[in-house]
Amino acid sequence: MVKFALFGAGRIGALHAANIAASHPRANLAYVFDTNSVAAKSTAARYNAKVASSVEAVLGDPGVDAVLIASSTNTHVDLITASARAGKAILCEKPIDLDIDRVERCKSDIAGSGVPLQLAFNRRYDPSHRAVREAVRAGEIGALEMLVITSRDPGLPPVAYLEVSGGIFRDMTIHDFDMARFILGDDRIEDVFATGSVMVEKQLHRLGDVDTAMVAMRATSGALVHINNSRRAVYGYDQRIEAFGADGMVQSGNLRASTLTRSGATATDAREPLLNFFMERYRQAYLDELTDFIDVVDGKRQPAVGFEDGRCALILANAACESLRSGRSVRVRYD
């Protein structure tokens, strides 16, 4: 049984709390900490956990095996560093930080701590996206030549969030950069081009951000990667991956609440809107991610997705930002 402390009791924190406390037979929720004490109390009460008075109180309790960091992005680095020092296993929400310099510093700060750190790129655990990766790795489509990632949110977050989000590439596309790396395996992305537009929320002009974007990338092998993003798809949360290779193609598709189809006078075989939003679409993925992490804490395996994956995804996001600004393809430097 792994005893968790949860940092952050917002929307994503609440989801993790439910998974730890109510859905996983090998996990326990010991503490909840949030600077918003109302949120902390509510989540703790629901799952019979304690409200932690401070980060130190949590990390000083030798009964805590692991921390789940789901607080706001700007707190991640400090919590990672402190947790690593305290010898707690770490499951941290993406991204590590919006600033690559802070990420690099964090990397050296925790070097040698020996603490397992798993980054919560939850989509890697989606059964359908995983099946794409496994088919590619098993050689089913021969050499991978093109990867097309469609990733569209059902709706914009509040502008207040967008202002601190770090921009679409670091906030939203970062998942797709990670998916590209996940499917590509050892094949490294070398060049990144990005373009984008403000089509949904005019205020993004003021922030220098976009809500509709396309990315074109090239890997060492010559494989090409396309990502397209929109912050608003009225038909739901659209999450598809298509891998094309010398011997064929595999695709993962969307999920609905049921398999129902409707046929009537104006349309046939119509399906339901897509599951909406990540909490529904990736429900199984969040659970499987937690199971994997518990295996890590139990020493059964190494983290499947670690600090370096978070760092590389941020490097790609930064390259996309630079490309959007310059109109040039950017050569990626990973070190």
Next chain:
Amino acid sequence: MVKFALFGAGRIGALHAANIAASHPRANLAYVFDTNSVAAKSTAARYNAKVASSVEAVLGDPGVDAVLIASSTNTHVDLITASARAGKAILCEKPIDLDIDRVERCKSDIAGSGVPLQLAFNRRYDPSHRAVREAVRAGEIGALEMLVITSRDPGLPPVAYLEVSGGIFRDMTIHDFDMARFILGDDRIEDVFATGSVMVEKQLHRLGDVDTAMVAMRATSGALVHINNSRRAVYGYDQRIEAFGADGMVQSGNLRASTLTRSGATATDAREPLLNFFMERYRQAYLDELTDFIDVVDGKRQPAVGFEDGRCALILANAACESLRSGRSVRVRYD
């Protein structure tokens, strides 16, 4: 080049005229005959054919190679017999007749004429239904165990037509009986059960007919066959076949005008209504049927679907009528 005379210039006759005269490089339309001389003139004029003054005039012209019989059902037997005597190759619309005794008499009347006769069970030429048959015959699904035929018209014909149609089993299901025989191959249907309801057109009560029907049949091998029919499917002309066997399943599906799919706030992946009606859905089948018949006239092959197929389909339809009346499964007698 095969010279045709067309008997019957109604809806289905007009379709055949167009195929013979305008779409087929190896066919010519010489004559059109119809008791409705307006219809005859209009069709003849469109394709530069002559209006025939009588059946005899047509059959007496040694330049005519073949006749296409698309007149009303009650004229089929006489036209078949006369055409056979005149030595003309015959392509005849289904059914041969509604009365099995007349069919039997016709059979003996034309026996020994040596004239090729092809019955226009056009669905046998549909590329998708054919693909089902070919997969079954090639052993792809192992021994055939169940056959499920869905066959629904988009809308009711006029009541005036229904009154002379011979009832749903002889008029509409007869195509499905033929499809069942087509897929079953040498395996004979032995038992027929039918049930039905009046759900669409109340006047059918008066005619002792139904507009919604289900048939259950059993073949010598033990294979089971289901047919379901409706005279009115608001989403279009629904034509599907599912063949299930020891090693798998094959299915043929519906056609639309395009592959377009629509996704919006209330539905995703919605397709267009089905092609509607048989002239659109089986357009390719009608052409391929004609090509096949021209090969028959040219002596390149035997008719793929002949008098015996029309006779057997009617026997099955009669068994269904009897079963509907009696509530019993009817043992089929083919001789």
Next chain:
Amino acid sequence: MVKFALFGAGRIGALHAANIAASHPRANLAYVFDTNSVAAKSTAARYNAKVASSVEAVLGDPGVDAVLIASSTNTHVDLITASARAGKAILCEKPIDLDIDRVERCKSDIAGSGVPLQLAFNRRYDPSHRAVREAVRAGEIGALEMLVITSRDPGLPPVAYLEVSGGIFRDMTIHDFDMARFILGDDRIEDVFATGSVMVEKQLHRLGDVDTAMVAMRATSGALVHINNSRRAVYGYDQRIEAFGADGMVQSGNLRASTLTRSGATATDAREPLLNFFMERYRQAYLDELTDFIDVVDGKRQPAVGFEDGRCALILANAACESLRSGRSVRVRYD
């Protein structure tokens, strides 16, 4: 928190034990009873429950709120009766019994006990099949005119099981009879015709049973129902419902482990085999069924599927048996 005792620790009992003990926040597993004490011990140990020494020991414990009956069919009636007398809420696996006389006796024996009894027709809780029912009830397809139920198991159970199964209609089709009743709502099935064949397992001849079957039924409204069953579908557990009506059609389809599709030189858009078997296909349904029952025990609602549903499904199964024997459509008598 509802305290359960489990009768029967076989395959389906183990599934229920897991749902009660490990997946449901409002349920507890107190006892496990099985005449096979090894199975009882193993299941009890896994979930920290007690092994009950006898049925009486369980029913005499006032701490037990509810029983889940998952033992062999011939024990159901006695356990229902005893549990009702002991005032325990009952969730009982289908069928109630194979003998309609025993079912009738049980009905009068428990009349007036006031104990809630829910029958485990789990498919009613499948999100896709439910969506069909809800669309029909909401009037989306207008008057229901035809219902087509495809229900094929991935493989035969052992012959030893088949010998005591009561035959395909009482053992397997009974679920489909219930689904038909579920979709039809207040519309009663009046006539049942059944046909079948031995296509998979020759030994069924000896048992007078079949492994491949088709049923045709007619309801009071005139709506027609088709069921087709096979004991062996090599591509997985095939579970589909199609409801056709005056204004359109709705269909529920199969589930796979993922949405992956494969395209290669010989096939395109190929999907994975179907989920196999009921424990995977109806996983969510079993959980939702349990939640519903817990609401019943908590007095929040009446059982959605009760004794009468089990009785009626058996009556339909018996009618199918009689029809198979007689070759006639059987008029159903419900009282």
Next chain:
Amino acid sequence: MVKFALFGAGRIGALHAANIAASHPRANLAYVFDTNSVAAKSTAARYNAKVASSVEAVLGDPGVDAVLIASSTNTHVDLITASARAGKAILCEKPIDLDIDRVERCKSDIAGSGVPLQLAFNRRYDPSHRAVREAVRAGEIGALEMLVITSRDPGLPPVAYLEVSGGIFRDMTIHDFDMARFILGDDRIEDVFATGSVMVEKQLHRLGDVDTAMVAMRATSGALVHINNSRRAVYGYDQRIEAFGADGMVQSGNLRASTLTRSGATATDAREPLLNFFMERYRQAYLDELTDFIDVVDGKRQPAVGFEDGRCALILANAACESLRSGRSVRVRYD
């Protein structure tokens, strides 16, 4: 009846000859000209047309209404100019030429000729791609925000062809540039980025060409366009368009020979390989294109796709070439 002369009796010329001579009731094939006299003779013989001794002989015959230019690309400009001078209506295969300067010269040379010229961007006539455009224009998806064009050939042409093809963007992607313009309507593409790799045929390195490519474009409205190309898709000719907008999404898909699906032990719902190649996939489009052109010749309408469309597509292809070389997004200049 429109009398055609055909320039070029290669693969695509033969297709046009068949459509003109054998499939279209309003078209006649008068002449065939090809520098390869064997090809010219064979095509002419098949359709009872004359072999033309020279271009001049064709253009000097006042009985010729229209020319269809399907000869090699480097002859297009001269034939267009001469035909325009001779007052013949022109249906010309894409591209106009590989050299934009020659295209500009041709444009001024034929200015004022008053002769209708239609460019054979056949995909504009595909019923499914057209349906995408019509849905977009009808406002079904609101403002168009993203366009994703997948366009993959089943296999590489011979290296000898590749050497004179003008490279993938001018030879293959040019169709997709036109499709993007077709869907975008009045919205102009302003920026073009292209990347590519040699994944299929090593000899392309020598030619400075690629066989696997991705293009990212931005239109005046902010709409983003992605194109992906491969010269070799083992599962067939992959041609899909996805238009995403503020109110939804429409997609056009691929065609197969039939609707057959197969389910077996290892895969379910598998469809047949895609139609392969453009002669099959776009068969209906070629016919509809011809009908449209005949209407143009008959003065019933203006060409739906003209010289300017060919010129703009080449400008976009040139921009892609430049971008591939420079690694920069290229601002498009149309004048």
